[in-house]
Amino acid sequence: MKFGVVQFPGSNCDFDAFHALRNVMKRPTVMLWHKDHDLQGVDCVVLPGGFAYGDYLRVGAIARFSPLMQEVRTFARGGGHVLGICNGFQVLLELGLLPGAMLRNKDLKFLCQHVHIRVEDAKTDFTRAARKGQVLRIPIAHFDGNYYAPARTLRDIERNGQVVFRYCEADGTVTAEANVNGSMGNIAGIRNTEGNVLGLMPHPERASEALLGSEDGRTIFESLILSLERRKPARRAAAGKAARHD
Amino acid sequence: MKVRILVSFKDSVLDPQGQTVTNALHTMGYDAVMNVRQGKVFDLDLEGVTRKEAEALVPEIAHRVLANPIIEKFDWEILKVR
Numbered sequence: 001m002k003f004g005v006v007q008f009p010g011s012n013c014d015f016d017a018f019h020a021l022r023n024v025m026k027r028p029t030v031m032l033w034h035k036d037h038d039l040q041g042v043d044c045v046v047l048p049g050g051f052a053y054g055d056y057l058r059v060g061a062i063a064r065f066s067p068l069m070q071e072v073r074t075f076a077r078g079g080g081h082v083l084g085i086c087n088g089f090q091v092l093l094e095l096g097l098l099p100g101a102m103l104r105n106k107d108l109k110f111l112c113q114h115v116h117i118r119v120e121d122a123k124t125d126f127t128r129a130a131r132k133g134q135v136l137r138i139p140i141a142h143f144d145g146n147y148y149a150p151a152r153t154l155r156d157i158e159r160n161g162q163v164v165f166r167y168c169e170a171d172g173t174v175t176a177e178a179n180v181n182g183s184m185g186n187i188a189g190i191r192n193t194e195g196n197v198l199g200l201m202p203h204p205e206r207a208s209e210a211l212l213g214s215e216d217g218r219t220i221f222e223s224l225i226l227s228l229e230r231r232k233p234a235r236r237a238a239a240g241k242a243a244r245h246d
Numbered sequence: 247m248k249v250r251i252l253v254s255f256k257d258s259v260l261d262p263q264g265q266t267v268t269n270a271l272h273t274m275g276y277d278a279v280m281n282v283r284q285g286k287v288f289d290l291d292l293e294g295v296t297r298k299e300a301e302a303l304v305p306e307i308a309h310r311v312l313a314n315p316i317i318e319k320f321d322w323e324i325l326k327v328r
Contacts, residue, residue: 150316
């Protein structure tokens, strides 16, 4: 499978993501310039961390107007896989591919530290290689990661099981103390209802090699590879079954 | 035409920056200040737009771009007609 990493002016984790995917996960990976209109046939689009357009207006607010993001929106609506990391998550919220919004961290501090997140759902295409309840140690680095959704939206997200990661203690307990940025429901990562778009604040690419102090982030990339490289035969089987029903 | 758009958090959304300003004012002895909500101001110069057109255009711009309707609300006014 082929990954594509989107570059905006102000992206700064683009090469980290590129390195993790190409050199660590050993999958073909291309850079996608935000002004282009071509996704170059990638199977998964990664929106990396950083400060797209300097976070002007609001985090992610301007990036969503990039020509390439119109392609990404169409790609996602057609079932294509999109992973938004940190600023990439913020862009997905502004783009409307994921519900909710980001507020400034509760203590008004830029947080740059390792956190623990619990895998709430191990059946998604982004967590297939994990166990439900598994605790991942992955760093965060953000000013605006305080996840917010109106009460009704939050209820829907919880009811649909769209919360994929929650901030937790090392033993997996979800506590107020572990909720470093003040996110509603300790939410660190959510998916869309269809399950092909995921956004999370922690940086898996910064935890993809032992040298970096944690390899837990690889789980997310491994899950995507597992899901997408197995998908093609699965799709054919499903198509065959559908045909027989006719 | 000059218009001014004010964007601020909805009342239901916590505004930690406004809260911090409130605390600072209290530290300085301004006890009469009960609460501060912080927002953003956008001044737009519009050309070739009638007042009626502005009444449709400005809220559209505010809603689509300047404010995030999930967390923010906006108000606007005409500062100068020409």
